Amino acid sequence: MAELLKGKPVVADMKEELSKKIEEFKSRGINPKLGVIRVGARPDDLYYEGSIKKTCGGIGLEFEVFEFPEDVKQEDFEKSLKDIVNSKDIHGILMFAPLPKHLDEPKIRALIPVEKDVDCLTIGSAGKVFADDPTGFPPCTPTACMEIINHYGIDLQGKHAVVLGRSLVVGKPMAVLLLRENATVTICHSRTKDLPEVCKEADILVAAVGQPRMVNADYVKEGQVVIDVGINEDPDNPGKFCGDVDTQSVEPLVDKLAPSPGGVGGVTTVVLAKHVVKACEMQTT
Amino acid sequence: MTAKVISGKEVAAEIRADLKKWVEELKGKGIHPGLGVILVGEDPASVSYVTSKSQGCEEIGIFDDLIRVPADTSEEEVLNMVEKMNNDPKYSGILVQLPLPDHIDEEKVVNAIAPEKDVDGFHPVNQGLLLRGEPCPLPCTAYGVQKMLMVSGNDPSGKHVVICGRSNIVGKPLAAMMMQKAEGGNATVTVVHTGTKDPAYYTKQADILVAAMGKPEAITADMVKDGAIVIDVGVNRIDDPSKKKGFRLVGDVEYDPVAEKASYITPVPGGVGPMTVTMLLYNTVECAERIGQAK
Numbered sequence: 011m012a013e014l015l016k017g018k019p020v021v022a023d024m025k026e027e028l029s030k031k032i033e034e035f036k037s038r039g040i041n042p043k044l045g046v047i048r049v050g051a052r053p054d055d056l057y058y059e060g061s062i063k064k065t066c067g068g069i070g071l072e073f074e075v076f077e078f079p080e081d082v083k084q085e086d087f088e089k090s091l092k093d094i095v096n097s098k099d100i101h102g103i104l105m106f107a108p109l110p111k112h113l114d115e116p117k118i119r120a121l122i123p124v125e126k127d128v129d130c131l132t133i134g135s136a137g138k139v140f141a142d143d144p145t146g147f148p149p150c151t152p153t154a155c156m157e158i159i160n161h162y163g164i165d166l167q168g169k170h171a172v173v174l175g176r177s178l179v180v181g182k183p184m185a186v187l188l189l190r191e192n193a194t195v196t197i198c199h200s201r202t203k204d205l206p207e208v209c210k211e212a213d214i215l216v217a218a219v220g221q222p223r224m225v226n227a228d229y230v231k232e233g234q235v236v237i238d239v240g241i242n243e244d245p246d247n248p249g250k251f252c253g254d255v256d257t258q259s260v261e262p263l264v265d266k267l268a269p270s271p272g273g274v275g276g277v278t279t280v281v282l283a284k285h286v287v288k289a290c291e292m293q294t295t
Numbered sequence: 296m297t298a299k300v301i302s303g304k305e306v307a308a309e310i311r312a313d314l315k316k317w318v319e320e321l322k323g324k325g326i327h328p329g330l331g332v333i334l335v336g337e338d339p340a341s342v343s344y345v346t347s348k349s350q351g352c353e354e355i356g357i358f359d360d361l362i363r364v365p366a367d368t369s370e371e372e373v374l375n376m377v378e379k380m381n382n383d384p385k386y387s388g389i390l391v392q393l394p395l396p397d398h399i400d401e402e403k404v405v406n407a408i409a410p411e412k413d414v415d416g417f418h419p420v421n422q423g424l425l426l427r428g429e430p431c432p433l434p435c436t437a438y439g440v441q442k443m444l445m446v447s448g449n450d451p452s453g454k455h456v457v458i459c460g461r462s463n464i465v466g467k468p469l470a471a472m473m474m475q476k477a478e479g480g481n482a483t484v485t486v487v488h489t490g491t492k493d494p495a496y497y498t499k500q501a502d503i504l505v506a507a508m509g510k511p512e513a514i515t516a517d518m519v520k521d522g523a524i525v526i527d528v529g530v531n532r533i534d535d536p537s538k539k540k541g542f543r544l545v546g547d548v549e550y551d552p553v554a555e556k557a558s559y560i561t562p563v564p565g566g567v568g569p570m571t572v573t574m575l576l577y578n579t580v581e582c583a584e585r586i587g588q589a590k
Contacts, residue, residue, distance in 0.1 A: 137422035194497060196483065197485075
């Protein structure tokens, strides 16, 4: 049976470290703060907002939600957003996306200064991530995968990492982050021939394809580390979630498995907090 | 099997012929592409590059302007020249020839170029757009490799592309382009580099093998699968007393034995090299069209 790489211990360690850092900032009269921008009130956004609030509360990170009506006008939204993002008291910005269709989202995203862009919403941040510039923040989810990999002491040097999925928020930045750690990286996707065979080649397999339980016993082999990034509505259990990995069939075969739920997902909000603290560090020194 | 040679010279000539027509069309719409080149100092290799760029502009019928300034020009002056070109609509493309003298911060200068005129595709905004798969000027060498594959009938879609080298100017941009859900992409991509254990294990799996690590003749026949398509980005000088200049140019691939095994191969010189300047011209024309449409 695979060792389960659970998110909780990772979260606990990260929170402890972050609490200390925030404490230090406060002792110097600096209050690290995250600003959350929400337009409308989608249930998904509210759910995520709730978990961010909980995370921030647990480590003493200040947090403010700026709520806008769903029919907010482009002009008004831009004006308010500028004031928020340029406030010296706010060190990191998270904006829930996608925005309502009547808004020019690329234009609005571009208003977020790269140094406060803690979840890689801007083109400028994506460019920095691509060029391995440490002042650009990668999206939180692939960073959470790296936190899990590091926490459990999984060596990437010279290992073959296979990323299943090429999305903007996970697959592509994940490939860049793995390359930085000297893994040999393969990206595969829906157009890949013999997808199960390619996945079997991996020492470390990151599943980020958004297909419930697609990765089953045919995709894995003994000795592998499997990271499940997927969060899908479970087709067999309405109202519940499941990952991209069929845990039941994969768990007996592989060496280690970060399950979903219970793995990467929970770490994501703490990564967000970590980025805010780092952003605060960069802005105040 | 003996490989068919993909001649960069021939592909480049075809693209230039197409560019000429495209430029005519744009001019008909009142869009006049133009390239501004800034050369600081007298580095002979740089002089030769910018000369071939100017010739290319002439060939496809676009305006070009070469500003040559002495090596002791200050960073501020270079930044001012860039700023002027940014604001001048007669330039659809701006190129600052690298490397710059040590007293000038290259990153600062590259970042000062307006992203929509950055024909090298090195501006952080363009790198971000590239990673996201949005329209932008693509880094010329990687773009040249993609064109050579497409023109020779070797669409990477569904193929396993193995790229040796992870530089920000070739390896990484090419990886991003090859994996993209777009024409000329859709490949399964593996990036192999100096940290890779047993590179041959991966290169032997390649349907399309791209050598871009800058190591003379490092890809040997035993590292290549029968029938693979081999693209050689490397340009290395190695000593050769039998040559007048005392050296010859070789790629990152050991050409003759690999050509026996591959289905397609690019030579060095005459392969990817001639494509790079051509794709710079391509970007200049494409930027003009994009800027024209945005108006």
